[in-house]
Each structure stands twice: as structure tokens, then as C-alpha cells.
Amino acid sequence: MSPIHPQRTSRDAPPTIYDVARAAGVAPSTVSRAFSRPGRVNATTAERIRQIAAELGYRANPIARALPTGHTSMITLASSDITNPYYFEIIRGAQAAAAERHYTTLLADAQESGVLEREALDRTVPSVEGIVLASTRMSDTAIRMLAKLKPLIVVNRDITDVPNVVTDHAMSVHQAASHLVELGHRRITYIGGPEAAWANGMRWRALHEYAAGRDDLHVRQLGPYPPTAAGGVRAADDFAAQRTTAAIVYNDLMAIGFMRCLHALGARIPADVSVVGFDNIFAADLVVPGLTTVAPPLRTLGSMAVHNLLALIGGAHTTAVQPLALPTRLYERESTSPPPSRRRAWRPVERTAAATAGNRLPSPP
Amino acid sequence: MSPIHPQRTSRDAPPTIYDVARAAGVAPSTVSRAFSRPGRVNATTAERIRQIAAELGYRANPIARALPTGHTSMITLASSDITNPYYFEIIRGAQAAAAERHYTTLLADAQESGVLEREALDRTVPSVEGIVLASTRMSDTAIRMLAKLKPLIVVNRDITDVPNVVTDHAMSVHQAASHLVELGHRRITYIGGPEAAWANGMRWRALHEYAAGRDDLHVRQLGPYPPTAAGGVRAADDFAAQRTTAAIVYNDLMAIGFMRCLHALGARIPADVSVVGFDNIFAADLVVPGLTTVAPPLRTLGSMAVHNLLALIGGAHTTAVQPLALPTRLYERESTSPPPSRRRAWRPVERTAAATAGNRLPSPP
DNA sequence: CAGGCGACGGCAAGCGGTTGCCACCAGTTG
DNA sequence: CAACTGGTGGCAACCGCTTGCCGTCGCCTG
Numbered sequence: 187m188s189p190i191h192p193q194r195t196s197r198d199a200p201p202t203i204y205d206v207a208r209a210a211g212v213a214p215s216t217v218s219r220a221f222s223r224p225g226r227v228n229a230t231t232a233e234r235i236r237q238i239a240a241e242l243g244y245r246a247n248p249i250a251r252a253l254p255t256g257h258t259s260m261i262t263l264a265s266s267d268i269t270n271p272y273y274f275e276i277i278r279g280a281q282a283a284a285a286e287r288h289y290t291t292l293l294a295d296a297q298e299s300g301v302l303e304r305e306a307l308d309r310t311v312p313s314v315e316g317i318v319l320a321s322t323r324m325s326d327t328a329i330r331m332l333a334k335l336k337p338l339i340v341v342n343r344d345i346t347d348v349p350n351v352v353t354d355h356a357m358s359v360h361q362a363a364s365h366l367v368e369l370g371h372r373r374i375t376y377i378g379g380p381e382a383a384w385a386n387g388m389r390w391r392a393l394h395e396y397a398a399g400r401d402d403l404h405v406r407q408l409g410p411y412p413p414t415a416a417g418g419v420r421a422a423d424d425f426a427a428q429r430t431t432a433a434i435v436y437n438d439l440m441a442i443g444f445m446r447c448l449h450a451l452g453a454r455i456p457a458d459v460s461v462v463g464f465d466n467i468f469a470a471d472l473v474v475p476g477l478t479t480v481a482p483p484l485r486t487l488g489s490m491a492v493h494n495l496l497a498l499i500g501g502a503h504t505t506a507v508q509p510l511a512l513p514t515r516l517y518e519r520e521s522t523s524p525p526p527s528r529r530r531a532w533r534p535v536e537r538t539a540a541a542t543a544g545n546r547l548p549s550p551p
Numbered sequence: 552m553s554p555i556h557p558q559r560t561s562r563d564a565p566p567t568i569y570d571v572a573r574a575a576g577v578a579p580s581t582v583s584r585a586f587s588r589p590g591r592v593n594a595t596t597a598e599r600i601r602q603i604a605a606e607l608g609y610r611a612n613p614i615a616r617a618l619p620t621g622h623t624s625m626i627t628l629a630s631s632d633i634t635n636p637y638y639f640e641i642i643r644g645a646q647a648a649a650a651e652r653h654y655t656t657l658l659a660d661a662q663e664s665g666v667l668e669r670e671a672l673d674r675t676v677p678s679v680e681g682i683v684l685a686s687t688r689m690s691d692t693a694i695r696m697l698a699k700l701k702p703l704i705v706v707n708r709d710i711t712d713v714p715n716v717v718t719d720h721a722m723s724v725h726q727a728a729s730h731l732v733e734l735g736h737r738r739i740t741y742i743g744g745p746e747a748a749w750a751n752g753m754r755w756r757a758l759h760e761y762a763a764g765r766d767d768l769h770v771r772q773l774g775p776y777p778p779t780a781a782g783g784v785r786a787a788d789d790f791a792a793q794r795t796t797a798a799i800v801y802n803d804l805m806a807i808g809f810m811r812c813l814h815a816l817g818a819r820i821p822a823d824v825s826v827v828g829f830d831n832i833f834a835a836d837l838v839v840p841g842l843t844t845v846a847p848p849l850r851t852l853g854s855m856a857v858h859n860l861l862a863l864i865g866g867a868h869t870t871a872v873q874p875l876a877l878p879t880r881l882y883e884r885e886s887t888s889p890p891p892s893r894r895r896a897w898r899p900v901e902r903t904a905a906a907t908a909g910n911r912l913p914s915p916p
Numbered sequence: 917c918a919g920g921c922g923a924c925g926g927c928a929a930g931c932g933g934t935t936g937c938c939a940c941c942a943g944t945t946g
Numbered sequence: 947c948a949a950c951t952g953g954t955g956g957c958a959a960c961c962g963c964t965t966g967c968c969g970t971c972g973c974c975t976g
Contacts, residue, residue: 200677202962213926218963228924248678249617250962254931258614259674269643274634281660285667290674293658295646302650309624309655312565313613415837442837449839469834472780472807567932578956583934593954615932619961 201242210238221246252313261495262310264294265320266303272465272484276320276341279488287496289315296323311336316495319343320488337498339491343384349498351490351510353482355385358514359392362434362462362480363405365516370524371432371460372402377421377444378409379436386410386436389464393434406430411440418443426451426534431459431525438463438470438479445477445521452535456523459532466517476519483512566607575603586611617678626860627675629659630685631668637830637849641685641706644853652861654680661688676701681860684708685853702863704856708749714863716855716875718847720750723879724757727799727827727845728770730881735889736797736825737767742786742809743774744801751775751801754829758799771795776805783808791816791899796824796890803828803835803844810842810886817900821888824897831882841884848877 203217210217212235219226220235227235252258263280265273277293284291292310296303300323311317316337319329326345332338333348340350366374376393379386390407397405408424411417418440425433425448435441441463445455453459455475463470466481490510526532568582575582577600584591585600592600617623628645630638642658649656657675661668665688676682681702684694691710697703698713705715731739741758744751755772762770773789776782783805790798790813800806806828810820818824820840828835831846855875891897 204962214963215927215965216925218965219925222964226924231924245677247962249614249623250931251964252614252931253618253933253962254964256931268633269639278634278660278662281658282662285670285674288674290657290671292655293646295643297643297647305650306655309650309653312610446839469837472834473838474811569932579933580935580957581955583932584955587934591954596954612932615961616934617961618932618963619934621961 200247201239201244202247203244206235206239206242206244209242210235256315258313258315259288260290260292260314261316261318261492261499262292262294262307262314263318263320264296264303264307264322266296266323267298267321268293268295270321272467272482273320275484276488276491279485279490280318280320280492281488282485283489283492284496287492289492289496298323300324307332316499318488318491318495320491337495339495339498341487341491349494351487351494351512353487354511354513355388356392356395357511358464358480358482359389359434360396361514361516362464363393363396363403365478365518365522366432366434366460366462367400367403369460369522372525373404373430374406374432374434375425375428375430376405376407376409377418377425377433377435377440378407378411379413379417379440381410383413383436389434389436404430409436411436413437413440415439415443415446418445419447422447422451425459426453429531432461432522433459434462436464438465438467438477441477441479441521442469442473445473445475453532456521458526460522460525462522470517471519475521478519478522479517481515481517483514486512565612566604566609567612568609571600571604571607571609574607575600621680623678623680624653625655625657625679626681626683626857626864627657627659627672627679628683628685629661629668629672629687631661631688632663632686633658633660635686637832638685640849641853641856644850644855645683645685645857646853647850648854648857649861652857654857654861663688665689672697681864683853683856683860685856702860704860704863706852706856714859716852716859716877718852719876719878720753721757721760722876723829723845723847724754724799725761726879726881727829728758728761728768730843730883730887731797731799731825731827732765732768734825734887737890738769738795739771739797739799740790740793740795741770741772741774742783742790742798742800742805743772743776744778744782744805746775748778748801754799754801769795774801776801778802778805780804780808780811783810784812787812787816790824791818794896797826797887798824799827801829803830803832803842806842806844806886807834807838810838810840818897821886823891825887825890827887835882836884840886843884843887844882846880846882848879851877 203214207214207217212231216227216231217235220232248259261284263277265277267273268277281291292314294303294306294310296306303323314336317332319338319340321342322329329340329345329348338348340348342352344350344352363374376390378390393405397403408421411421413436418435421440422444433444435444441461445461448455448459455461461477463477463479466479470477470479490512568579571582572579577596581592582600585597589597613624626649628642630642632638633642646656657679659668659671659675661671668688679701682697684703684705686706687694694705694710694713703713705713707717709715709717728739741755743755758770762768773786776786778801783800786805787809798809800809806826810826813820813824820826826842828842828844831844835842835844855877
């Protein structure tokens, strides 16, 4: 692989347009134009300049360029927690879209702390052209303030007057529910996540509406529970106390804890209980049985966010950028099947040690 | 009147030292010094200036500052794949250490592509003060060239003349092995990862040396296998054909596939076979039984890398920065226990459908 | 052949900070 | 009392690149 500056291997100052200009016998401004204003300079001189620049290993200094133009070719991508499996692909989609347009992303990881988030944002915002908020602890009003400062797009959060991209929650719930209905389930429980989570309300409402359209389907709700494996374990106890054949769980982490505890309670999955999660996290495919789950369009979410952001930066008006609801996709694995016949319904047994093991939170490395 | 700043017209320009200077009745240079050279200006004037600056909402423009000083307060953190669970914590450790020193990290995600890596690096390198290579596809020589250009630290890779931080592989293997030995195991198999992986050779060698020191312990090696869940499944077949009671597996992903397949072959884990992995990935705590594993000091790896990098940037000589081998830690979960008594050794049964399920690779979202 | 015009290159003024150097003003010192 | 000194503040020259504006020149037009 070629070194970045073939000619100069030492760490001294890289060549500038002045060096190139001198070598080519032209003015610095001509060198500048040869690169940034293609038609403006005679084709042959331009070619000669580029030739010489290449020989010298010249590369435009992005900082110097940014100063007069304000055009840094950087955006910040703020996430409250890059460790959360949920955000990798958003980040990747965003980075890919940015790279395609020769933009660099500054990743502001808040590590779940409001203070760190503020600091990271403070540190990066002055030098970027726009901001993508992939997830944030900030209040709506704080976000609106920030949006006044720089072009900004929010992901998966609906704030009036701030352009955003979100997943189509109604669609995701429809996919989960109709999958279960097609398998023959008629009684479905929604295992709720945190009450404060926007998506939680959206999901339950969507499921409720879905059921309202068909009188052979009964849905109910349990929760709220914390959105963790431990939360799923708690939910399993409550679930066992009633008689529905399938669960749609707020997220995969909960669904995994839920399945583990249900198993310990003597239920066979999917024979006795079918389980569908949301998010399609990496571990969904690693557990046994594999978890059927609805995957959000993470990658697309990220890339659309950046696309819209760049449009905004390019001068598009806020109102011209439509809020987008992106389609989800169902991954069928082994945690769903037709419901058991009525007479063979499962009854919970005494909880064993294995079940309580699920109470342990993932240990921090 | 500034036609040079077409963007600034909508969102108005933030205040500069000139604005502050005028408001305070001093020269711009004094304002500059009030912030960047604390003792240089009279304490009371400095205070007054800071006061006025705060009122105006002045914030130093990092780009403008970087131009004359070359001090951008940014470093790039290159990872071949931010989606890999292995790198989150390295990234976090690095970001935290950087943030502490008011440095911003540019994340260059190569998405496993050499071309993208090159591009990302090209794009970011000119505007940063140093580079951390968390994982890379680059050749040793390419890395050495890059190191000539800017201060650089490599993580988990040993390149002569390039400062690095690595995990203590010998220690990690000792922890795994002595844990098993203490439980009573005397015959241990090492399930190898890719032959090309540096860590793989290190681990087998360390295990071999560990065993050489004690004549009641027998170790052997199987592999190489791909470092995936599917690789672990293949290894399980081979493992079943011999008679050791414990496996130390190249990484957690393989270990999970390995356990799953072994289970399908009729082995009880840990009663029949004890399994230890490496890396302590998130899923290690989600599978049943929980996987006992040796955790690399990821966070520390990242933060030490940045610490050393900043030292290098600060002018420390390369040789002054010692290569570091950082200590690992064993997480005991449920996949290890004393070995079965000799007469109750397990025999593999016919493989069932569940076993082959493990062959599926995690589906890409 | 004068006037006009487009193509092309150069000049110089920034962008917003930093910093070497000098000026000025007490306050000391011999 | 002159010379010296340390503490402060201002001036102006950068850092490397962009770009408005102007000058030059060759060519076209009437």
C-alpha cells in the first residue's frame, strides 16, 4: 500500500500551494484554482500543476481550507452509547453515506452520561458542518436550540420542527403480529419496555390497532419492565400467570431473558410459547432457540440521516426535508411456531436455579 | 459583506476575539492571551475579558486556532470494524482518555475493507495530531510509513520500531489453564483460531509452556478453524473424537458454536466438558450456560494507547514509550466445573438437527 | 482599425486565531 | 537621579487556502 506522501517520509511540514506554485512558476492562487475550480484555469496549465503537485506529494490542508470557507467536510454523529448493539449499524450507515460524499464523521460517544454528551458536543460542534443525533439524553428544547446553531437531523425521535428519520413502528408491529397470526396464534401478549420510551407506546398502540381490525385476535399488555435481560425475566413470571400463546417483546435483550426464564419454568419454546423480539441484535442468532425478531432498518436509518443532513447543509430548507419512516424486516428463526393445541397447554413448574441465573445482569468487562 | 461565507448568512456568525476585544476595549492579542496564556496578562483584566467573553457567548474557533499552531486536538482512531464487539471497549477507553485531555477522536471505520481504510485514513490524517490503529488491514511496512508521518500507536500488534500496547497473552492463557487445573482437569485441548492470527500462535505456545512446567498436565491442539460460531461447530466434531475433558477456545464466538454443537452431540456442559473462551463478548453472558472466558483489558488497551500517543505528541521519543502488555481477567460463569469421573465419560450421540443449526452464520442485519 | 469580449493569471485581502517583539510604565537599585 | 527591570498591553506578521477584482492578451466584430 502506498504511503500517503510518497515523496516525503520525514515528519517535517508538508508542501503547500506556495511550494507547488514556485515549482510550477505560477501564482498560488492559480494552484488553488487548479484544484478547486476546474474550469477556471487553462486545461494544460492545470494538468501541469497537478502533475507537479503529485510529484511533490502535495495535499490540500483541510484546516487551512476550512478557515476561509467554513467548509470542514466533517459532521458529528452523536450517540449516547456506541456500545449498544442497536447503534452500530446506524453509525455504519451514517459513516458510509458520509464517506461517499467525502465527509468525515466525528463520533461523539456520550457513554450514557448527559455531562459527557454535552462536553463531546461542545468539543465537536464548532468544527463541523452539521449534526446527526443517533440517540441522546438531551431534552427536546435543548435539541431545538442546537438545531438553531447548525443543521441537525435526529434519528428515531419525533420532535416538532426538527427534521428526523424514524423506523416505521407500525409496520414492525404488523410484521410481528401477522407472522404470529399466520402461524395460528389468536392470543398475544405485548411485553412492554420503559414507559418513557417513545417506541414502547408506539408499539403497543400499533398492536392494539392491528387487533381492533380483526375480532378473532385478542391482545393484552404486560409491563412496563426495564429494557434488559433482567426485565425479561421479570416479565416471564407475570406471563406465566396468564394464558396467551405468544409474546411480542419490546426488545431482543428482554426477549432473551424472557425465553431463558420461561424455559426454566418448564415451557418449551416455541412449542408452548412463541416469542418475537425487536432489533435483531447480534446475540439473537446466538441463543438457543434462535430468536425471531423484527429488524429496524438501521443502516438505512443512518445513511438517510446523513443524506438529509447533507441536503440541509447544501442549503435545502428544513421543511423541504421530509420526515421519513423507514421499513423494517422480519427475521424468522426458531422461537416461533404454531400454538399448542388447547388441551396440551403448559403449566409453569417451580423455578429452578437456572431461571434465577437470568437475573444477573451482563457483567461489565 | 462577506461573500466568502455564503453559509453564514442564515445562521449568524459566532463572536470572535475581535468582538470581545472591542467590547472590552483591549487588543485582540490580549483576548487571545487571556485564554491561552493565563499568567501573561494582568489577572483583573483577564477576568474582565473572560467575563465579557462569556456574556457574548464567545468560544474559540478550533479551526482558526489549529491553523497557526498545528494543534488540532484531534486524533484518529482507526478500526477495521467498529461492529466487532471486540473493539467497542477499546474505542471507548480511547475516547474517554482522549476526552479527558480535551482531544476529539475521529473514528475511521474501515468496514473490513482495505480501500475504505485507506480512504478514511487519507481523509482524516491531515487534520489530526496522531493516530491509534486499533485494528487494521495494513501491512507492517505501510504502518511504518504512516508512523513516519504522524505519531502513531498500534493496539494488539507487534511491529518493530512502532510503539504499541498489547494484551498479555501468556497471562490470559495461564488464567484459563490454571482455572481448569484447579478444578481438577488434567487433559486440555486448545481449539485454535486462524493460523495467521498472531494471538493464536501466542496462545498455543503459552499453553504449551504452561504444561511443560508440570508433568501431570497434558495439552493438545486442534485446528486451525475459522474464528466464527461455525468454526466452533466444526471444532466440536473433532473434539468429540478424542478424550480430553476441557477446551480452551480461541475466542468466544467459536466457543459458543462449540458448546452448542457439543450439547447437540449429547454432552452436558460443564458436567462432561468444560469450556473457556477468550474476549468476554457481550453474548458470553447471554448464552446458556454462561461462558467462562478470559477478558482482555480492552478499555485499558484503548486508554493506554491514547495516553502513550499523547505522550508521543507531547514530544516524548518513541523509544521512551515502552511497549505495554496489559493484564487480563478471568470471568467464571457456568461453562466450567470439575471433570467427570473417568468411568462416567460421555460418548457422542448422533448429531441432531439442533446441532447443524449452529452451522448457520449469524445473519447480517 | 477601434472597441469589445472572453479566457486566463496574478494581486491582495481576508478567515480567526497565535506569538515574537517592541513600547510603555511603574518600581527598584546603585 | 539615571539606568535597569519586570509586568502589561499592542502591533503586525504569520498559518495555508479561497476568491473578488483587476490587468493582459489574443481574437472577433462592425
